[in-house]
Amino acid sequence: MDDAVIDIWVGNHGEVSVSHRLSLDWLNFLLADLRGGLGPYVNVFLLTDVGWDQATIGALLTVSGLIGIAFHAPIGALIDATRAKRALIVGGAWALATLGAAIATVPTLAVVFVADVSMALLGAVFAPTIAAITVGMFGPRGIARQLGRNAAYDRIGNVFIAALAALIGTHFGQRGVFYMLPLFAGLATIAALSIPASAIDHQLARGLEGPSRDRGGPYAWRRLFAERPFAVLAIGAALFHFANAPMLALASQKLALEAKGFETAVTSAAIIVAQLATIPMAFLVMRANLIGGKWLLTLAFAAVPLRGILFALVDDPYWMIGFQLLDGVGAGLFDVLLPLILYGAVRGSGRYNMARGIIGTIQGIGGASSYVFAGSLVVWAGYSVAFAVLSAVGLVALILMVMAMPETVPRIQAGQAAGGQGVRTFPPDRSC
Structure with missing residues (x-):
C-alpha cells in the first residue's frame, strides 16, 4: 500500500449539496427501520409465539448465518465493481x-431458515454499500464526519422503530411488527433514488485514490492480509462478535420469560436503551480525528466484557435493560468505527469494500458460531454461566486491541479543527 502523505480536511463538505446529504440521512434512518423491524424480534417471536426452544433458535441462527456470511467477501467485491449501488439498496x-x-x-423451519440465510446475505449489502456511497460522495476528507452522521440517523431510526414495534406488538400482536416493513421499503426506495448516480465517485467508493488510482486499478486482494492493521482488526472483530453477538438475544429471552404478555415491549425497551447510547457514540466518531481512532476502538472493546459480567451477576429486569447502555458503547461504537478505521487500514488498495466483506465474514463466523455455543450453555448451565464465558472472550479481544492494533485514523490538533484548516499526517505503520 502506498505510504504517501494524506490530507485530512475538517471543514464543510461544500461539494455535496444539502439535498443529497439529506437524502443520505433519510436513507440511513429508513434502513434502520427495515433492519430493526426484524433483528431480535424474530428471536423473541420464535421463542414466545411459535414455541421454539433456545437451543433450536441458536442452531438455526448459526447454520443460516454461516451460509450467509460465506458470501460477504464476494458481495464486497461486487460493491467495489458495480456502479449500481443504489439498486443494491433498493x-x-x-x-x-x-x-x-x-x-x-408461515413460521416453519424451512421458511425461517431460507429467510435467515437471505437476511445474512442482506447484512453484507446494506452497511457496506452505504459506507461506499458515503466515501464516494464525500471522499476521505469528509468520511469521519459523515460516517458519524450516518450512524446518528441510523440509531435514531432504530429508536423510532423499537418504540413503534412496542406499540404495534403490544396492541396487535408480534406479527404486526413484520407487516410494517413494506412501507419502510417504499420510503427507502425514494430516499435512495433521490441521490443522483452522478454524485457518487465510484473509484473513491472502493478506496482507490492517490498513486493507486493513477495506475488505474486495485492491487491483489491477498495483499490485504499482509497489512498489520487489517490482520489485527480481523482477529479482534472475530473475538468481539463471538462475545457480543448472543448477548442481546440471551438478554431478550431472559427478559421475555420474566415478562409474559409484554415480550415485544421489553425487547423494544432493551433496544431503545442501547440505541440511545449509540447516538452520542456516533457524535464521538465525527471527531475521531481529534480523539483518536484507537482510543475509541479500545472503549468499544472494553464495554463487551463489562456488559457480560453485569448480565451474569444481576437478574433484575430493570437493571438488565439499563445495562444495554453498554451495548451502545460496545457494538454501537464498533459498528460506526469499523468503516472509518478500515478505510485508513486499506487506503489506496482499491479493495475497500472487499476488505469490508472479508472482515464481515470473519466477524460473522465469530458471531454466528457463538449463538449455538451460548444457547447450549444456557440449556446446560443457565444464563449466568453463558454471560460469564462470553465476557471472558471479550476480555481477550480487548487485550489484543490494546497491545497490537496501531492507529489508522490521522490525528489533528483542536485549533486546526476549529479553524477548518487542512492538516497533513502520515499513515500508520502497516507492516506485520
Whole structure:
C-alpha cells in the first residue's frame, strides 16, 4: 500500500449539496427501520409465539448465518465493481420486507431458515454499500464526519422503530411488527433514488485514490492480509462478535420469560436503551480525528466484557435493560468505527469494500458460531454461566486491541479543527 502523505480536511463538505446529504440521512434512518423491524424480534417471536426452544433458535441462527456470511467477501467485491449501488439498496430493502412477511405468515423451519440465510446475505449489502456511497460522495476528507452522521440517523431510526414495534406488538400482536416493513421499503426506495448516480465517485467508493488510482486499478486482494492493521482488526472483530453477538438475544429471552404478555415491549425497551447510547457514540466518531481512532476502538472493546459480567451477576429486569447502555458503547461504537478505521487500514488498495466483506465474514463466523455455543450453555448451565464465558472472550479481544492494533485514523490538533484548516499526517505503520 502506498505510504504517501494524506490530507485530512475538517471543514464543510461544500461539494455535496444539502439535498443529497439529506437524502443520505433519510436513507440511513429508513434502513434502520427495515433492519430493526426484524433483528431480535424474530428471536423473541420464535421463542414466545411459535414455541421454539433456545437451543433450536441458536442452531438455526448459526447454520443460516454461516451460509450467509460465506458470501460477504464476494458481495464486497461486487460493491467495489458495480456502479449500481443504489439498486443494491433498493433491491435489498424489498427483499427484506418480503422475508419479514414470510416469517410472520408461515413460521416453519424451512421458511425461517431460507429467510435467515437471505437476511445474512442482506447484512453484507446494506452497511457496506452505504459506507461506499458515503466515501464516494464525500471522499476521505469528509468520511469521519459523515460516517458519524450516518450512524446518528441510523440509531435514531432504530429508536423510532423499537418504540413503534412496542406499540404495534403490544396492541396487535408480534406479527404486526413484520407487516410494517413494506412501507419502510417504499420510503427507502425514494430516499435512495433521490441521490443522483452522478454524485457518487465510484473509484473513491472502493478506496482507490492517490498513486493507486493513477495506475488505474486495485492491487491483489491477498495483499490485504499482509497489512498489520487489517490482520489485527480481523482477529479482534472475530473475538468481539463471538462475545457480543448472543448477548442481546440471551438478554431478550431472559427478559421475555420474566415478562409474559409484554415480550415485544421489553425487547423494544432493551433496544431503545442501547440505541440511545449509540447516538452520542456516533457524535464521538465525527471527531475521531481529534480523539483518536484507537482510543475509541479500545472503549468499544472494553464495554463487551463489562456488559457480560453485569448480565451474569444481576437478574433484575430493570437493571438488565439499563445495562444495554453498554451495548451502545460496545457494538454501537464498533459498528460506526469499523468503516472509518478500515478505510485508513486499506487506503489506496482499491479493495475497500472487499476488505469490508472479508472482515464481515470473519466477524460473522465469530458471531454466528457463538449463538449455538451460548444457547447450549444456557440449556446446560443457565444464563449466568453463558454471560460469564462470553465476557471472558471479550476480555481477550480487548487485550489484543490494546497491545497490537496501531492507529489508522490521522490525528489533528483542536485549533486546526476549529479553524477548518487542512492538516497533513502520515499513515500508520502497516507492516506485520
